[in-house]
Amino acid sequence: xxxxxxxxxxxxxxxxxxxxxxxxxxxxxxxxxxxxxxxxxxxxxxxxxxxxxxxxxxxxxxxxxxxxxxxxxxxxxxxxxxxxxxxxxxxxxxxxxxxxxxxxxxxxxxxxxxxxxxxxxxxxxxxxxxxxxxxxxxxxxxxxxxxxxxxxxxxxxxxxxxxxxxxxxxxxxxxxxxxxxxxxxxxxxxxxxxxxxxxxxxxxxxxxxxxxxxxxxxxxxxxxxxxxxxxxxxxxxxxxxxxxxxxxxxxxxxxxxxxxxxxxxxxxxxxxxxxxxxxxxxxxxxxxxxxxxxxxxxxxxxxxxxxxxxxxxxxxxxxxxxxxxxxxxxxxxxxxxxxxxxxxxxxxxxxxxxxxxxxxxxxxxxxxxxxxxxxxxxxxxxx
Ligand SMILES: Nc1ncnc2c1ncn2[C@@H]1O[C@H](COP(=O)(O)OP(=O)(O)OP(=O)(O)O)[C@@H](O)[C@H]1O
Numbered sequence: 001x002x003x004x005x006x007x008x009x010x011x012x013x014x015x016x017x018x019x020x021x022x023x024x025x026x027x028x029x030x031x032x033x034x035x036x037x038x039x040x041x042x043x044x045x046x047x048x049x050x051x052x053x054x055x056x057x058x059x060x061x062x063x064x065x066x067x068x069x070x071x072x073x074x075x076x077x078x079x080x081x082x083x084x085x086x087x088x089x090x091x092x093x094x095x096x097x098x099x100x101x102x103x104x105x106x107x108x109x110x111x112x113x114x115x116x117x118x119x120x121x122x123x124x125x126x127x128x129x130x131x132x133x134x135x136x137x138x139x140x141x142x143x144x145x146x147x148x149x150x151x152x153x154x155x156x157x158x159x160x161x162x163x164x165x166x167x168x169x170x171x172x173x174x175x176x177x178x179x180x181x182x183x184x185x186x187x188x189x190x191x192x193x194x195x196x197x198x199x200x201x202x203x204x205x206x207x208x209x210x211x212x213x214x215x216x217x218x219x220x221x222x223x224x225x226x227x228x229x230x231x232x233x234x235x236x237x238x239x240x241x242x243x244x245x246x247x248x249x250x251x252x253x254x255x256x257x258x259x260x261x262x263x264x265x266x267x268x269x270x271x272x273x274x275x276x277x278x279x280x281x282x283x284x285x286x287x288x289x290x291x292x293x294x295x296x297x298x299x300x301x302x303x304x305x306x307x308x309x310x311x312x313x314x315x316x317x318x319x320x321x322x323x324x325x326x327x328x329x330x331x332x333x334x335x336x337x338x339x340x341x342x343x344x345x346x347x348x349x350x351x352x353x354x355x356x357x358x359x360x361x362x363x364x365x366x367x368x369x370x371x372x373x374x375x376x377x378x379x380x381x382x383x
Pocket of ligand 1: 021022023024025026028029030031032059060061062063064065066067068178179213246247250
């Protein structure tokens with residue numbers, strides 16, 4: 001039998017997995033009405049040919065920022081098309097377009113003025129972008145709303161000049177999305193003053209809200225009777241602990257279903273959810289470690305070695321052992337602590353400052369926060 005046919009015919013508890021995919025935008029977004037209405041309240045100006053104010057959406061990962069924005073986008077596009085208005089809304093993820101040049105080139109491309117993705121000067125791209133806003137023969141202006149998702153990525157990578165250009169182009173409104181409340185530290189005061197954005201906050205979902213979200217999606221995705229309300233509430237409770245992340249809740253549900261399929265079970269139980277949790281956590285940490293820059297991997301490896309030797313890891317001890325491992329490639333003491341901070345932000349380690357008693361100053365103690373085996377596995381193929 002053809003192996004694909006065999007797999008295709010395998011018994012499954014899923015109706016379809018499509019609705020558990022991160023990219024799927026549901027018809028309704030429970031518990032996000034307030035935020036969607038806030039976005040709409042600002043964007044509605046465009047219907048009267050007024051450029052909407054710039055807005056910024058904040059909230060932790062999986063709190064529905066992207067979905068709510070795309071939902072509002074679709075609605076505005078519908079009404080703009082009914083009324084024959086020249087309103088364009090372009091969505092860009094700044095992990096895909098992470099420089100001013102790339103963002104402007106992509107916008108020009110989308111708006112019908114192709115610009116090569118490299119080779120032109122920045123001034124040429126800026127001018128071409130601005131030329132899109134000259135009135136057309138009917139004297140009609142285009143209003144453009146640019147959604148910059150994960151805006152912190154472009155600000156860190158390329159500075160704030162994209163905001164400078166966009167805020168200084170008539171008829172352009174920026175909607176920025178960020179997971180980090182403090183992303184504005186990357187914006188210079190001059191640009192900040194022209195941004196003058198309104199802020200919309202996306203709080204984490206609580207367990208009851210996550211359960212509502214999961215209920216709708218599980219009805220679409222699983223065959224009848226496969227998912228009990230106990231399983232849904234368990235996924236919701238675990239995800240509520242993980243900072244109210246709906247993406248995580250959906251991942252838990254999907255992975256639990258896949259585990260049930262793997263062993264041929266006819267329904268999902270809480271043990272599968274437990275196993276799904278471990279699998280997701282494991283994969284997440286593994287991916288983070290594998291994609292770390294090599295210098296940071298060395299620091300992590302040093303911390304792992306010291307942990308295995310049951311040593312207390314002070315800053316001095318870490319630097320000493322790190323130098324032995326990295327040899328001539330070793331970075332400065334200061335740089336090493338930038339890496340330590342970054343590893344801490346990723347949740348791979350934690351640091352704790354303790355006082356050694358009067359007159360003996362304070363010491364930084366570093367503790368590993370992930371499995372040593374996982375680090376070994378992730379680093380085994382490194383060069
Ligand atoms: N209120 C909701 N109702 C239904 N599904 C939701 C809701 N909020 C989020 N989701 C789902 O959770 C997942 C993550 O949502 P989304 O991408 O909008 O979050 P985000 O805040 O933009 O996250 P990130 O910052 O990590 O990109 C998506 O699959 C989305 O469909």
